[in-house]
Amino acid sequence: MIRNTLESIAGISIYPIFSFVLFFTFFAGMLIWVFRQEKTYIQQHGELPLNDSQPLNPEYHDTETR
Amino acid sequence: MPQTTIYYDNKIVRNFAWATVLWGIVGMLVGVLIAVQLFMPEANLNTEYTTYGRIRPLHTNAVIFAFVGNAIFMGVYYSLQRLLKTRMWSDALSQINFWGWQLIIVAAAISLPLGYTTSKEYAELEWPIDIAITLMWVVFGLNMIMTILNRREQHMYVAIWFYIATFVTVAVLHIVNSFELPLTLFKSYSFYAGVQDALVQWWYGHNAVAFFLTTPYLGMMYYFMPKAANRPVYSYRLSIIHFWSLIFIYIWAGPHHLLYSSLPDWAQSLGVVFSIMLIAPSWGGMINGLLTLRGVWDKVRVDPVLKMMVVAVTGYGMATFEGPMHSLKSVNALSHFTDWIPAHVHVGTLAWNGMFTFAILYYIIPRIFRTELYSLRLANMHFWLSTIGLVFWVVAMYWSGITQGLMWKQFTAEGTLQYPNFLETVLQVIPMYMVRALGGTIYLIGALIMAYNLIRTAASGSLISDEPALVPQRDTNEHEAVSWHRRLEGKPALFTVLVTLAVLIGGIVEFMPAFLVKSNVPTLASVKPYTPLELHGRDVYIKEGCVGCHSQMIRPFRSETERYGEYSKAGEFVYDHPFLWGSKRTGPDLHRIGGKYQDSWHYNHMMVPESMSPGSIMPAYPWLVENIIDTSLTSDMVAAMRTLGVPYSSQTVNDASLLLNEQALQITERLKKDGISTHSHSEMVALIAYLQRLGIDIRQTTTTQIITP
Numbered sequence: 185m186i187r188n189t190l191e192s193i194a195g196i197s198i199y200p201i202f203s204f205v206l207f208f209t210f211f212a213g214m215l216i217w218v219f220r221q222e223k224t225y226i227q228q229h230g231e232l233p234l235n236d237s238q239p240l241n242p243e244y245h246d247t248e249t250r
Numbered sequence: 251m252p253q254t255t256i257y258y259d260n261k262i263v264r265n266f267a268w269a270t271v272l273w274g275i276v277g278m279l280v281g282v283l284i285a286v287q288l289f290m291p292e293a294n295l296n297t298e299y300t301t302y303g304r305i306r307p308l309h310t311n312a313v314i315f316a317f318v319g320n321a322i323f324m325g326v327y328y329s330l331q332r333l334l335k336t337r338m339w340s341d342a343l344s345q346i347n348f349w350g351w352q353l354i355i356v357a358a359a360i361s362l363p364l365g366y367t368t369s370k371e372y373a374e375l376e377w378p379i380d381i382a383i384t385l386m387w388v389v390f391g392l393n394m395i396m397t398i399l400n401r402r403e404q405h406m407y408v409a410i411w412f413y414i415a416t417f418v419t420v421a422v423l424h425i426v427n428s429f430e431l432p433l434t435l436f437k438s439y440s441f442y443a444g445v446q447d448a449l450v451q452w453w454y455g456h457n458a459v460a461f462f463l464t465t466p467y468l469g470m471m472y473y474f475m476p477k478a479a480n481r482p483v484y485s486y487r488l489s490i491i492h493f494w495s496l497i498f499i500y501i502w503a504g505p506h507h508l509l510y511s512s513l514p515d516w517a518q519s520l521g522v523v524f525s526i527m528l529i530a531p532s533w534g535g536m537i538n539g540l541l542t543l544r545g546v547w548d549k550v551r552v553d554p555v556l557k558m559m560v561v562a563v564t565g566y567g568m569a570t571f572e573g574p575m576h577s578l579k580s581v582n583a584l585s586h587f588t589d590w591i592p593a594h595v596h597v598g599t600l601a602w603n604g605m606f607t608f609a610i611l612y613y614i615i616p617r618i619f620r621t622e623l624y625s626l627r628l629a630n631m632h633f634w635l636s637t638i639g640l641v642f643w644v645v646a647m648y649w650s651g652i653t654q655g656l657m658w659k660q661f662t663a664e665g666t667l668q669y670p671n672f673l674e675t676v677l678q679v680i681p682m683y684m685v686r687a688l689g690g691t692i693y694l695i696g697a698l699i700m701a702y703n704l705i706r707t708a709a710s711g712s713l714i715s716d717e718p719a720l721v722p723q724r725d726t727n728e729h730e731a732v733s734w735h736r737r738l739e740g741k742p743a744l745f746t747v748l749v750t751l752a753v754l755i756g757g758i759v760e761f762m763p764a765f766l767v768k769s770n771v772p773t774l775a776s777v778k779p780y781t782p783l784e785l786h787g788r789d790v791y792i793k794e795g796c797v798g799c800h801s802q803m804i805r806p807f808r809s810e811t812e813r814y815g816e817y818s819k820a821g822e823f824v825y826d827h828p829f830l831w832g833s834k835r836t837g838p839d840l841h842r843i844g845g846k847y848q849d850s851w852h853y854n855h856m857m858v859p860e861s862m863s864p865g866s867i868m869p870a871y872p873w874l875v876e877n878i879i880d881t882s883l884t885s886d887m888v889a890a891m892r893t894l895g896v897p898y899s900s901q902t903v904n905d906a907s908l909l910l911n912e913q914a915l916q917i918t919e920r921l922k923k924d925g926i927s928t929h930s931h932s933e934m935v936a937l938i939a940y941l942q943r944l945g946i947d948i949r950q951t952t953t954t955q956i957i958t959p
Contacts, residue, residue: 206755214494218487230486232333232407233476 252723256402257716258331260618262344264713266324267611267618269352271701273320274607276359277312278694284309285687288836289680291859291869298873299363303795307374308362313599314372316355318463321607323347323390325470326413328614330394333410333473335403335721339396343389350386354379365793366436370451370828372458373427377438380428387424391417398742402721406742408489411749412469414742415497418750419461422757427454433883433890437789441894444823445513448831453504453757460500463603464566468492468535471563474610475542478555484541488534494752496531499524501753506577509586510805511831512820518579525577532570539563554629558609561637565601569594584659587801587835589679590651593644600640600693608636608700615704621711628703635696642689650682659809667812672838673863680867774821777947779896780940782910785887786879787940790933791830794871801832802841802944815842815945822948825896837868844946849917850924852938874934881931884910913939 286293287302294301327344331337338344357379361367367374375383394417398410427450429441440447476483483489505513505521540563543550550556572594576585585591616623623629657675660668669675780788791797804810806817818841823829847855854861857875859868885906892898902909914930917938921928928934 210498211495214491218490221487226486227482229405229407230476230482232403232405233329233409233473234480234482 253720254723255718256335256337256721257718259327259338259341259344259715260713260717261715262338262341262348263324263328263614264618265348266320266327267614267704269348270317270320270324270607270611271697271704273312273316273355274604275694275697275701277309277317278690278697280305280309280312282687282690282694285683285690287869288867289683289687291867294869298365298794298871301794301869301871303798303869304363304365304367304793306795306798307367307371308359310372311358311362311374312355314458314462315358318599318603318607319351319355321603321610322416322462322466322470323351324614325474325610326394326466328610328618329409329470329473330397330413332719333403333407334397334401335719336397336401339393339400343393347386347389347393350382350389354382354386357382361436365795367792367795368430368438368440368828369792369795369797369830370427370440370447371455371833373424373451373454376436377428377430377432378435380424380430383424384421384428387417387421391421395742395746402723406745407472408483408486408493409469409473411493411745412465412472414746415493415749415753416461416466416469418746419457419465419497419501419753422750422753423454423457423461426757427451431890431894433886439890439894440828442827442829443894443896444826444829445820447826447829448508448511448823449505449513449517451829452507453501456504456507457501459598460496463598464500465497467566467603467606468496470606470610471535471539471559474613475539475559475563478553478559478609478613479543479546479549481542481546484538484544488538492531492535492538496528496535497749498752498755499527499531501755501757503528503577506573506582507833508831509577509579509582510807511803512818512823514820522577522579525574529571529574533567536563536567536570539566554623554626554633555609555613557630557633558605558612558636561633561640562602562604562606562609565597565605565640569598569602572597583805583807584655585651586805587833588651588655589647589682590655591834593647593651596640596643596647600636600643604693605636608632608697611700611704615707616711618713618717619708619711620714621707624703624706624710628699632696632700632703635692635699639689639691639693639696642692643686644689646682646685646689650679650686653682654679658813659807661809667809670813672813673865676836676867677865773824774819774948777822777824779825779891779898780943781913782884782888782902782906783913783936783939784943785891786884786910786933787936787938787943788830789887790874790879790937791940792828796840797830797832799832799834799836799868800838800840801835802839803831804839804841810839814839816948818945819948822945825891827891827894827896840941840944842945844942844944845949848924849920849938849942850926852941853921853924853926853928853934856934856937871934874937875928875932877933878929878931879933879936881907881910 283293283300284302284306291302298304327338354375358375361376361379362374366376368376373380394413398406398414430438431441432438442450472483472489502524503521505517506525507521509518509522511518540560543556543560546556550560575581576591576594585594612623612629654675657669657678662668802818804814804817811817823831851862855863855868856871858870859866885903888898888903888906892903911930914935917935918928918930921935
């Protein structure tokens, strides 16, 4: 019954197809983009929190190194 | 590169940190109080202001918006400045954000015990406070976005993406779910009714979990975990995938809160599919967090910050695995309405939010006060108390939830319910309620120890209100050719728009059919609007928070139709502004309670529940006979409902008071016959009128509508 109700919306048949295409493109696009990034870019970004400030007073900040 | 000295604002971070500690303790204390009330109803202190129905929302609002809310601001204000190498854009906005948010919390702490509530879970606050929340959220967002626009660091680290998504989505959710028609300064009615209201509410409720309790914490995870471990995040690529897939998928999953309810089937299925898909980004994030610790696990043994983080992230992983499992209809059939749900929620809150917040506090406080943590021993003790408290709490509720769920569904060989008396299933799990209260108390003691430790830490140092940092000077020359996503990151405004689009798509696709096609909610000819007295009674039901323990949604299972009667139809709720389906059955479902008992039964049960149901854990409501309903509002109330689309005639609006008096007298007469005299305008009479009306409309028709299961 619900299905019949939904069928009465004009153009409802493209809903699922549209949703699928949207999803597929979104995720495919994102994955392609992510894996095409060069390593330096990724590395640079990953290290952002670690060099977020150069302390004026070195004894105050973490002094440990890896 | 030429460098310059700037100053980070630590004062605002400190303010939010102390607010986090204070409200955390208050929220947990209220939690322990309501946990005790569940096995000892007298613990309501015999006042209406401290009774379960009213202070359960106080607990949820306090821990979500006061404890976690302040922790979010603390974490964001600390990490944003450092990640962007920029002080917050406006100190004034930071201060307004802080004091405004505390005022909202105080307003909530006063209005909820007084009974001012919309009854929609995690959105209980009434409309003036809703508006204040919107304003404060905009202040926060503006301050954040302007700081981002004025940044010295070219790149936007993934944590900031999560912060932006948090800001945008919470704004959208809050505004859409808070559409309501004010009746008085402290009372409003939801703009939506029944099924639509439920759909909007759980789209909100689910995404409040996603974008208030999850995304800001993921942002903080991506900042504070690498900091605490002193190494970069395991995979930055994974964090990008984590971000986009999480915000894109999360928004669709709301309907899993309404499985087997009167919500149209297609919407339920949509919710299930997306909930299952959510495992992928959630676990991607969890793994990314835990693997950040590769090579430094030795540190985890000694550093309380890292210990807390490991349990927090593990809790996140457990909760996000359990969530999709609960979304499977067959699991949901058992788990829904039982204590299994609060167990699931508390893995999320006690472990993920709670322990991550503690970790950040232990990280930040010594740093901004330029000192060492006062006591490592106490911090370790706190870690163990939190972990043990959590285990007690959660295991007890798993046990109780599954036990009670199975008892509800148990049939005898003859085909009748094995436990036809609901109360029997409650009495079975009361020991578990005691264990839960114990677990909560242990967790609270841990938090108190933390507060002491942090205060002593702060006292041993002094706050660096403005922390100097040497940062590169602003880049004035344009950069070489850059890729589009890098441009995108360079344009936070555009980035924000895209994030908004990603979350809106899910919301719109989910809503559109339900709103466009009126016949999606089949109307039933026999269902009529409530009478004026019943409307008053409904408000009493809302005010006392009855919905916190009683559902009004009979699912289409034989175990439920046997126990309660005909299953609930979507068409029965078309005049319910707001819907009152509930999400937890501490007491039985009430959708077919109408006509089941005499008026005097309800009267006696409300006055002394144990007189009608020996062993009942429902609190007594003696004030219902003393409180008088405000009949000067009756006509406005009916008119408000008419504005919302309930088909009252203008005559009903005009004669509202007459109709009310007539029905009230009938009930008073019936009570008198049973030897009970009561004021005809007492809240008790109105509530009885409402209860006696529940679910009886469709009894008049012989055939009921068939809805595809």
